[in-house]
Amino acid sequence: MTDVREVIRPPANSAPTGWGVLAVVCGALFLEGIDIAMLNVAVPAIAADIGLATADAHWVISAYVLAYGGFMIFGGRTADLLGRRRTFLVALAIFVVFSGLGGLADEAWVLIVARFVTGATAGFMTPAGFSLLTTSFPEGPLRDRALAIYGAIGAGGFTLGVVAGGFLTDLGWRWVFFAPVIVGALLWVAGRATIRPDIASELPRRGFDLGGAITLTSAMVALIYGVVTIGEGQDVTAGVVSFAVAAVLIGVFVAIERRVTDPLLRLAVLREGLLLRSSAAGLLFIGAFFAFQFLITLYLQEYRGWSPIATGLAFAVMGLDMILAPLFTHRLVKRFGNAPVMVAGLLAGAVAFALALRIDGNWGYLDLLPSMVLVGVMFALVYGPLAAAATAGLDEAEHGVAGGVVYTAFQFGAALGVSIATIALVNGHAADADWSDYRRALLVPAIGGALALALGISTWVRGRRVIPA
Secondary structure (H helix, E strand, O other), X not given: OOOHHHOOOOOOOOHHHHHHHHHHHHHHHHHHHHHHHHHHHHHHHHHHHHOOOHHHOOHHHHHHHHHXXXXXXHHHHHHHHHOHHHHHHHHHHHHXXXXXXXXXXXXXXXXXXXXXXXXXXXXXXXXXXXXXXXXXXOOOHHHHHHHHHHHHHXXXXXXXHHHHHHHHHHHOOOHHHHHHHHHHHHHHHHHHHHOOOOOHHHOOOOOOOHHHHHHHHHHHHHHHHHHHHHHHOOOHHHHHHHHHHHHHHHHHHHHHHOOOOOOOOOHHHHHOOOHHHHHHHHHHHHHHHHHHHHHHHHHHHHHXXXXXXXXXXXXXXXXXXXXXXXXXXXXXXXXHOHHHHHHHHHHHHHHHHHHHHHOOOOOOHHHHHHHHHHHHHHHHHHHHHHHHHHHOOOOHHHHHHHHHHHHHHHHHHHHHHHHHHHHXXXXXXXXXXXXXXXXXXXXXXXXHHHHHHHHHHHHHXXXXXXXXX
16 A cells, blocks of 8 residues: 555656756746736736626636635645656646636636636635645755745745736736737646656555545635625525535545545644644734735726726835845845745734735825835745645655645635735725725734744744754
């Protein structure tokens, strides 16, 4: 019987191949980041063109988020068992095809289905890419540097996607879908040429934990659906029912995992190393950021009357993490370790969100600039070190599922942050909000940032006890 921690353990790639893998997986993570960020800007134009009701327009975003978060752990385990290269390239190919289908859609249901499938494939692609990266570099300075770059590029997708979305929407909203098709196709060709083939002789011959996959994925979809539905204020009853369904499914999942020989998620992995604490800190950190970005976007566009392009350009300064992380983060990690650097980044974020609480009815770019800069610093110092801390002490054969846990937390945090911020902002009626409503709603990212900082400090303290120096 093959132990789950001994499945697929290819030798570390040579440095040139490793850096090629880094380029491809960074490109894929950036693609996923800009994909959802661009849609945030383009949704009004899409809804108006294809006749999607205002109350239902959010499903262009929510369908992607539901599937992305729901399939992440399933995708990570699939990569660990069936091959990281195989999983990554197949998922990327389907992502490209359904992005194109979304761009061609003339019916709302076709677009929403395409977005759901695109999100599901991203749920396989992200943890597969993450585990490709961590297994392509030996643990130490090289991996730390690679993860810093990976984190910077991923965060850059969130921030720069808003800018790109504004420009592409002006050209025509369908380009928001066609641009990822072009980029994704190029990445697929590069990945096929660069990523070392999976070792077929080491792939498992036993059955897959299908029961665990179905129950956990369904539970994650139900949980995120409940968060989104309650946040939108459309059907609170449906949201509560979704939470109840998710709770039952998680109970069934745990029962299955305790009995099967080769579980989808070895439950003990959540107690090992820093995975659970790092993931929880990531949930709060990403949730606070998305709440902040959502509220400031509405403040600038709905309250101040800025255009989508002007709003996107205001966020562009947050992309400085793409410069800071490759130059400085790995050096700081080498000197201080992943957890202390992560805590420093979370402190920068907490300060950024606290500064935004001073907002009034006349704020412009210069007033927001300190918070924007500090958010860029936050991403530079948190994203890569948090991912590295999450895998510390874990066997490489479980890096895919560990990545699935981390990025599921990110997606759940994003949905939770936006939903709570929506409720706080006059229950989502942004057109009726004044500056005092925005100030109140900005307590959501401020509190989330403070909680993330506290949990980051707890992770650092635990890491000093359980992870060998």
